[in-house]
Amino acid sequence: MTPFISKAPGRICLFGDHQDYLGLPVIACAINRYIQIKGSSNNTNLFKISMPDLKLEFVLPLDKNDKPLKKGDHLEAVMKVVNRYGCIPDQGYDIEILGDLPINAGLSSSSAMVVAWVQWLLAKFGSYHELSPTLIAKLAYEAEVLEQNSPGGKMDQYTSAIGGIIYLETDEESNFRKLESELDSLIIGESGIPKDTVGMLDDLKNKALTAISLIKSHNPKFDIHEADLTDYENYKEILPEPMRPYLFAAIMNHLITKQALAEFQQKNPDNRKLGELINAHHEILRDILQITVPKIDAMVHAAIRAGAYGAKIVGSGGGGSIVAIAPEDKEDWIVSAMKEAGAIAAYPVNVANGAHIIK
The missing domain is CATH 3.30.230.10 (Ribosomal Protein S5; domain 2)
Structure with missing residues (x-):
């Protein structure tokens, strides 16, 4: 059979x-x-x-x-x-x-x-x-x-x-x-560092939800879907200082996603613009949520230096992989740059x- x-x-x-x-x-x-x-x-x-x-x-x-x-x-x-x-x-x-x-x-x-x-x-x-x-x-x-x-x-x-x-x-x-x-070339770089999915997700989820819950206890009408940076400034004093980054990251990443959606909806999306937004997203993940590790950051930096429009960590954090969006004629350069920065494997992928x- x-x-x-x-x-x-x-x-x-x-x-x-x-x-x-x-x-x-x-x-x-x-x-x-x-x-x-x-x-x-x-x-x-x-x-x-x-x-x-x-x-x-x-x-x-x-x-x-x-x-x-x-x-x-x-x-x-x-x-x-x-x-x-x-x-x-x-x-x-x-x-x-x-x-x-x-x-x-x-x-x-x-x-x-x-x-x-x-x-x-x-x-x-x-x-x-x-x-x-x-x-x-x-x-x-x-x-x-x-x-x-x-x-x-x-x-x-x-x-x-x-x-x-x-x-x-x-x-x-x-x-x-x-x-x-249509996206230009997508390139994956594997760090070889196992990611900590459950531990990382559980910790960050609880902190973000706690921050949102504290704000809603003061203003039941608060809606994270509608929040912007003005709301962050208005509500941050309600939160203990260690909780503030999680509210800021939630708001900023949502705003970046909305900007990316607007670009994707253009007749001819600008891959350079999408790359800039990917970089902005990675900066929040790296600097605010602090889910990256030095090898991941080195690979991201190497990819951009080699000609990628943008690059970011992929997955829950603590290791894992990165993705770069790049012109097709830069693929080989970016693959080599990722490997020189410590990637155990790097390769182009297609949307499937x-x-x-x-x-």
């Missing part, structure tokens, strides 16, 4: 890092690096999982989804969630999970795996709902974040499932629009379509 294959891409956050857990919008794109899940029937009542990239093998029973989850039990969490939507596996498969998306590098390899697994299960066994990218994204978010009580937002799952460049409103409605714009099935 021909194997049944589900693929889901990684993602780059272009604008809006550390915004989605606040319900603020982001601009992100899927990239042509993937996690692939391949399944072949094995005539048992087990999913026999093989993850060659991680040298892991284990078994998941089809009908025992009641055990408590540990952080990182992504496949089990997906099975719990899809069951609630009427997806009931009734046949075992040998499942192989592998890909060319680097792990723990800020490019959402875990979310791509969750999206691919949700898609594989829904496409193979059906559910109460018609299969769609939005459904896949919704269930992937529920499995990775809500089911495991994790601090992340919706950006990773929705970008991987939907694909292209998207503007995503990360509130309850999860409305999105595809941005049909979302998750899909290969039969």
Whole structure:
């Protein structure tokens, strides 16, 4: 029998890092690096999982989804969630999970795996709902974040499932629009330093939400979606001094994202302008939220010096990767500059379509 294959891409956050857990919008794109899940029937009542990239093998029973989850039990969490939507596996498969998306590098390899697994299960066994990218994204978010009580937002799952460049409103409605714009070259540089996703996200999320809550206790009408720098000046004295940077960063990053959206909506978006906004976003992440490390900053500086329009850290911080937007004729120079600054790998990527099935 021909194997049944589900693929889901990684993602780059272009604008809006550390915004989605606040319900603020982001601009992100899927990239042509993937996690692939391949399944072949094995005539048992087990999913026999093989993850060659991680040298892991284990078994998941089809009908025992009641055990408590540990952080990182992504496949089990997906099975719990899809069951609630009427997806009931009734046949075992040998499942192989592998890909060319680097792990723990800020490019959402875990979310791509969750999206691919949700898609594989829904496409193979059906559910109460018609299969769609939005459904896949919704269930992937529920499995990775809500089911495991994790601090992340919706950006990773929705970008991987939907694909292209998207503007995503990360509130309850999860409305999105595809941005049909062309970007010049995108170049990834991997630092080789593992990022601290859960710890970093949890800490920064709690501080930002605490700052917003303190302001709302003084003014219940305060809305972070509408806030600007005047509001920051008006409210900063309410906050203990250590809390002020988190309010400032939330407001500034939101304003930068809105400027980027306006540029993307132009008939011919100016990649230089987008690069300048990417630089401004990185400065907030580096100087205010302090999520970068010296190697990341050196790689960003090297990329810009080599001709990139702009460059920034990608992912939750503490390590991971950077992305640069650049003219195509500067690709080789920028790749070399990133490696000279310490990147363990650097390469161009393209904007990619979302998750899909290969039969």
